[in-house]
Amino acid sequence: MLVVVGVSLPLYLKGEFLSGILQEAHGMLFDIAIIGILIYWLNERGRNQQRIREYKDEIDDFRLWESEEAAFRTVGNIKRLNRSGIHAINLVNSYLAKTNLSEVNLQGSNLNSANISSAVMVGANFMDTRLNQTNFENTNLNNAKLVRSFASGAIFKDAYLIKADFSNSFLIKADFENAYMMESNLTGCHLTGAEFKDANLYKVDFRGAEGITIEQLSKAKSLYLSKFDDDLMKKVMEMIPELVG
Secondary structure (H helix, E strand, O other): HHHHHHHHHHOOOHHHHHHHHHHHHHHHHHHHHHHHHHHHHHHHHHHHHHHHHHHHHHHHHHHHOOHHHHHHHHHHHHHHHHOOOOOOOEEEEOOOOOOOOOOOEEOOOOOOOOEEOOEEEEOEOOOOOEEEOOOOOOEEOOEEEOOOOEOOOOOOOOOOOOOOOOOOOOOOEOOOOEOOOOOOOOOOOOOOOOOOOOEEOOOEEOOOOOOOOOHHOOOOOOOOOOEOHHHHHHHHHHHHHHOOO
């Protein structure tokens, strides 16, 4: 070792050698920093995935439990999942009655047979969501996005659906009795057997809807300024003009 140091001493005294040493040292520090950042990112990602799993497990634990605690714990987990970038959530048979989920993102979720009655869901995103047999009775869904949803047999009785967007959804045998649907978008929907008794359909857009009949529309409270395809509009004006006047 003394021999190596002795032979190399003249090089140590040259500025170029010291400069090279410093460059190598900085390069090593940069490599260590990059590796450290990568390890930190992997650890954080692992912890985040673990938290997401815990949120989903807790939703499963409260499934079918109809209580105020179950509802609010489930809502909390939904919001935490949203903050983690997760919106496609399994909420089948979940109890969410009397909760506040305004602006929540549930796009692509499964809420079949869930109880969401008397809740507040203003501006919520239900696009591409399964809502078959879901109970939305007396729920506020104003400005909600329900585009391409599957809501056959869903209950919207007494619900507030002002400016809700149902375009291209399956609403077969859905119950809209006494619902407030002013300016809702039902274009391209499948409405066979849907119930509109005493519903306020002011300015609702039915253009392109399938399965809608005069008998269904005749039960509504109002069709004032509603939009229909030409053939259906002609029948409405001939058979139930009092509802559009």
